[in-house]
Amino acid sequence: MKKIFTVAPSPHVHSNDSTQKIMYRVVYAMLPLLAWSVFVFGLDALRVTLIAVVASLAFEYLIQKFLLKVKPTVTDGSALITGILLSFNVPSNLPWWIIIIGALAAIGIAKLSFGGLGGNIFNPALVGRVFLLISFPVQMTSWPVNIKSGIDAVTAATPLGIIKESTSIADALNSLPSITDMLIGNTGGSLGEMSAVLIVLGGLYMLWKKVITWHIPVAVIATVAIIASIFWLINPDVYINPAYQILSGGLLLGAVFMATDMVTSPMTPKGQIIFGVGIGLITISIRMFGAYPEGISFAILIMNAFTPLINNYVKPKRFGGK
Amino acid sequence: MLKTFNLGGVHPPENKLSADKKIENLPLPKTVFIPVAQHIGAPASPVVKRGDEVKVGQVIAQSSGFVSTNIHSSVSGKVKKVDVSADSSGYSKQGIFIDVAGDEWMEEIDRTEELVKEFNLDGSEIVKKIQEAGIVGLGGATFPTHVKLVPPKGMKAEVLLLNGVECEPYLTSDHRLMLEKADEIMVGIQLLMKSLQVNKAVIGIENNKPDAIQLLTEKAKEYQGVSVVALKVQYPQGGEKQLINAVTGKEVPSGALPIAVGAVVSNVGTAFAVYEAIQKNKPLFERIVTVTGKGVSKPSNFRVRVGTATSELVEAAGGLPENTGKVISGGPMMGRAIPSLDVPVTKGTSGILLMQEEESKRGEVLNCIRCARCVSVCPMGLEPYLLMTLGEKHIFDRAEEERVMDCIECGSCSFTCPSHRPLLDYIRYGKGKVGQIIRSRK
Numbered sequence: 001m002k003k004i005f006t007v008a009p010s011p012h013v014h015s016n017d018s019t020q021k022i023m024y025r026v027v028y029a030m031l032p033l034l035a036w037s038v039f040v041f042g043l044d045a046l047r048v049t050l051i052a053v054v055a056s057l058a059f060e061y062l063i064q065k066f067l068l069k070v071k072p073t074v075t076d077g078s079a080l081i082t083g084i085l086l087s088f089n090v091p092s093n094l095p096w097w098i099i100i101i102g103a104l105a106a107i108g109i110a111k112l113s114f115g116g117l118g119g120n121i122f123n124p125a126l127v128g129r130v131f132l133l134i135s136f137p138v139q140m141t142s143w144p145v146n147i148k149s150g151i152d153a154v155t156a157a158t159p160l161g162i163i164k165e166s167t168s169i170a171d172a173l174n175s176l177p178s179i180t181d182m183l184i185g186n187t188g189g190s191l192g193e194m195s196a197v198l199i200v201l202g203g204l205y206m207l208w209k210k211v212i213t214w215h216i217p218v219a220v221i222a223t224v225a226i227i228a229s230i231f232w233l234i235n236p237d238v239y240i241n242p243a244y245q246i247l248s249g250g251l252l253l254g255a256v257f258m259a260t261d262m263v264t265s266p267m268t269p270k271g272q273i274i275f276g277v278g279i280g281l282i283t284i285s286i287r288m289f290g291a292y293p294e295g296i297s298f299a300i301l302i303m304n305a306f307t308p309l310i311n312n313y314v315k316p317k318r319f320g321g322k
Numbered sequence: 323m324l325k326t327f328n329l330g331g332v333h334p335p336e337n338k339l340s341a342d343k344k345i346e347n348l349p350l351p352k353t354v355f356i357p358v359a360q361h362i363g364a365p366a367s368p369v370v371k372r373g374d375e376v377k378v379g380q381v382i383a384q385s386s387g388f389v390s391t392n393i394h395s396s397v398s399g400k401v402k403k404v405d406v407s408a409d410s411s412g413y414s415k416q417g418i419f420i421d422v423a424g425d426e427w428m429e430e431i432d433r434t435e436e437l438v439k440e441f442n443l444d445g446s447e448i449v450k451k452i453q454e455a456g457i458v459g460l461g462g463a464t465f466p467t468h469v470k471l472v473p474p475k476g477m478k479a480e481v482l483l484l485n486g487v488e489c490e491p492y493l494t495s496d497h498r499l500m501l502e503k504a505d506e507i508m509v510g511i512q513l514l515m516k517s518l519q520v521n522k523a524v525i526g527i528e529n530n531k532p533d534a535i536q537l538l539t540e541k542a543k544e545y546q547g548v549s550v551v552a553l554k555v556q557y558p559q560g561g562e563k564q565l566i567n568a569v570t571g572k573e574v575p576s577g578a579l580p581i582a583v584g585a586v587v588s589n590v591g592t593a594f595a596v597y598e599a600i601q602k603n604k605p606l607f608e609r610i611v612t613v614t615g616k617g618v619s620k621p622s623n624f625r626v627r628v629g630t631a632t633s634e635l636v637e638a639a640g641g642l643p644e645n646t647g648k649v650i651s652g653g654p655m656m657g658r659a660i661p662s663l664d665v666p667v668t669k670g671t672s673g674i675l676l677m678q679e680e681e682s683k684r685g686e687v688l689n690c691i692r693c694a695r696c697v698s699v700c701p702m703g704l705e706p707y708l709l710m711t712l713g714e715k716h717i718f719d720r721a722e723e724e725r726v727m728d729c730i731e732c733g734s735c736s737f738t739c740p741s742h743r744p745l746l747d748y749i750r751y752g753k754g755k756v757g758q759i760i761r762s763r764k
Binding site: 004005006010018022073116263264265267268311315316317318321 | 329563578646652655681682689694703708725731734738746
């Protein structure tokens with residue numbers, strides 16, 4: 001019999017890159033942060049992450065299999081990222097059932113009800129986090145102290161909390177950790193937001209592996225740095241030193257790992273810069289003038305909503321001009 | 323820093339397995355099937371009938387318009403029939419079947435290897451001979467060369483660019499030709515320059531062919547106005563607009579021809595064909611074809627008579643590997659998958675690539691994760707993910723606005739998509755539909 005060959009339109013070769021590989025690169029970039037959180041908060045941190053990951057994977061599988069009746073995509077790595085990121089955004093002493101509710105909000109509401117991976121408008125982990133922050137404000141903002149600095153299970157304020165609560169900047173600076181401690185991650189806060197050095201390291205790894213581009217993180221951080229510097233230069237008695245603004249809270253975690261989420265950020269470099277500047281502006285506004293000490297989660301979610309609009313209006317540079 | 327084009331591009335594994343294999347003459351086949359449409363434009367009209375005796379180089383189908391070319395017999399023998407058969411498109415096309423007998427060439431063809439440098443034809447005489455010789459762009463697009471050499475009224479060529487890029491993985495036919503026929507290519511370039519009345523020609527060659535760059539740079543010293551520029555390896559640099567951009571820095575405006583920026587682009591293989599047509603009176607009836615693939619035992623570069631069945635080439639390269647899953651006419655990025663080995667070599671066949679079973683299947687299509695890789699690799703600055711959706715959802719007016727017609731179908735988007743989305747398939751579909759809409763307006 002004469003052999004019939006496969007026929008398909010070109011191209012006939014592929015880069016061999018895959019969605020799964022991209023997702024796992026993000027996971028690798030987060031592993032040092034996970035290790036650091038265990039080092040700082042003990043096995044409680046691992047408990048939170050494990051619950052968040054298992055719950056995220058389980059909800060993805062169960063909802064796809066039994067509710068949506070589609071082929072589960074649980075192995076693509078995206079639910080794994082959501083689980084880890086969710087845990088990175090909560091305190092290490094969060095009760096297990098609250099974590100599970102967060103995972104359900106992230107996977108069920110933010111991701112699968114929009115059509116699953118690629119269809120979601122908002123970053124799932126952040127939706128989960130904000131859902132919990134609004135529903136369980138007390139549990140979500142009681143931060144256990146760093147186990148290395150004393151007795152376990154005593155709560156302490158985060159650097160941003162200190163700034164918000166203090167009567168004056170001089171007062172705040174007395175209770176704030178040193179810049180070195182904040183760079184290393186020897187402070188209090190959510191699991192993943194501690195160590196600036198490790199976050200930047202993860203970001204560099206993702207840049208090297210071409211998972212992200214520099215545009216969003218740089219735009220976010222630069223915007224916050226510039227605005228914070230202006231206010232600080234005008235009145236250093238009322239506004240904190242910009243280094244604290246950049247190193248504290250989830251700014252770096254958000255700029256490097258969450259604002260860069262491909263699905264919910266713009267497609268073109270120019271659009272990504274607009275997106276990043278927007279996040280920076282909203283973050284610093286909430287921090288300086290809003291009721292919450294931290295604003296990066298809200299800022300990213302708000303700009304997520306603008307992403308389709310940005311994609312619609314900001315076009316790549318066309319070859320051959322207009 | 324080596325020059326390259328300014329937007330997008332990818333770098334697929336080069337796999338130039340046959341780069342050091344000298345060009346060999348493929349043994350004459352027993353029969354040939356010569357399609358009458360081997361070029362862009364109107365098919366030629368057959369001028370022979372069943373039973374006619376033909377010689378090598380004899381016109382067997384006449385050009386049927388300005389954008390059309392003559393087809394010459396590649397063999398001597400008897401016309402078996404004028405009928406249809408599948409060409410590389412997979413569709414049945416009209417062509418001429420010839421049973422080969424001996425190898426008798428037309429008397430006027432100079433079959434010696436001797437280099438003929440001098441010529442004293444004027445520009446229009448050169449164009450006329452090129453037209454008669456049935457020369458088309460041999461890089462794969464097969465646009466009739468004489469049409470390019472006559473710029474539209476009010477436009478003037480300033481520079482001739484020679485495409486020696488060969489950016490498709492696997493293919494080495496141009497590379498070998500540059501190494502083995504450097505002088506002939508140079509004379510061909512002189513002829514093309516004369517016909518265009520330009521005094522500058524630049525040969526663009528990618529940096530993965532240092533031997534060709536060195537040789538042609540050396541040779542170019544003997545020929546006035548010709549220079550060589552080494553380019554960074556980046557696909558699709560062999561695209562006309564990308565090559566112009568890489569060499570001159572200019573961008574051909576959307577919808578315009580290269581002549582709009584004063585450039586005419588020709589393949590080095592075409593320059594060689596021009597040399598043969600004018601200096602040797604030899605029309606275009608054979609070309610260099612690379613036969614290659616990971617499972618091929620003897621990857622080769624053959625000089626092949628047009629109309630030879632693909633199976634003959636495969637046989638000469640060591641036979642069909644057991645696990646061949648796909649056969650490509652051309653390179654892996656833009657070539658066509660052919661259904662059987664009966665398909666003939668035509669003027670546009672630059673290579674035959676045999677892909678193994680495991681390389682032949684596409685990956686599972688997953689959701690778009692909006693990673694924007696397709697946008698960043700698009701050499702035309704388009705948004706493939708968007709054009710795909712517009713094609714899929716039949717939103718053709720918007721697709722036109724988003725410049726779907728600018729797409730050069732290089733396949734960089736589909737190549738790079740981590741979710742294996744059939745981007746180019748839908749873009750081609752949208753392009754076809756938008757093209758129809760545009761034509762219906764006129």
